Amino acid sequence: MAQRHCKRQFLAQAVPKQTLAKILQVAAQAPSSKNTQPWQVSVLLGSAVADLSQRLCQAFDAGLPQQADYVYQTQPWPPEFLERARACGYGLFDLKGIERHDREARKAHDRENFTFFGAPAYLVFHLPIDSERGSFLDLGFFMQNIMLALVSQGLASCPQFSVAGYPELIREFLGLTGERSRWIISGMAVGYPDPEAQVNSYIPERLPLEKYVTWYE
């Protein structure tokens, strides 16, 4: 658990399909309400990754508005969340040498989400339309299992809400339209992390135990 952190630059080295299949199989041991297992995942490899990335970059470059199928962040954000999010963003900018007011560099940084940070494998997680919060919770366990298992195999990941900002484009790409329509919840870049990349050394600080644990004895 302590070793898993998001990686944002991957080697081109392909991820063996059998490794991914095994991880996805074991990850489904995640708990879910009454074993409903609401998660589904589309796995993109090879040219499928490049094709989706290209379409997303086109949408991003054209300035198409990003609107996910669901609201991710509590509105308005509690001030302490805002503070932590800022610290996280600036931490990444500092490592990448991006000045805080450099709009172009910040835009290029955002765009990297849509090139999947060079990841050779890409996962898209989806749920039934109109899923309730409980299903999101269940999906989260599944996703975390995958991310931990990847680490055990020398692989790494970055879950991506940003990509869920273009749900129509993704649905069309994956053939999840009409009766097969689903809510697009999150993407996840997967691959071998580039050990030389500065950005991959970033580990955002965590709160001390007493900030989030209350004991009753």
Ligand SMILES: Cc1cc2nc3c(=O)[nH]c(=O)nc-3n(C[C@H](O)[C@H](O)[C@H](O)COP(=O)(O)O)c2cc1C
């Ligand atoms: C559901 C979800 C969506 C996320 N979306 C993005 C994203 O679009 N782009 C990104 O760079 N990081 C994304 N992150 C990564 C978070 O910024 C990261 O988990 C957090 O800063 C803690 O860092 P760590 O995972 O490296 O420990 C996402 C994380 C989660 C859980």
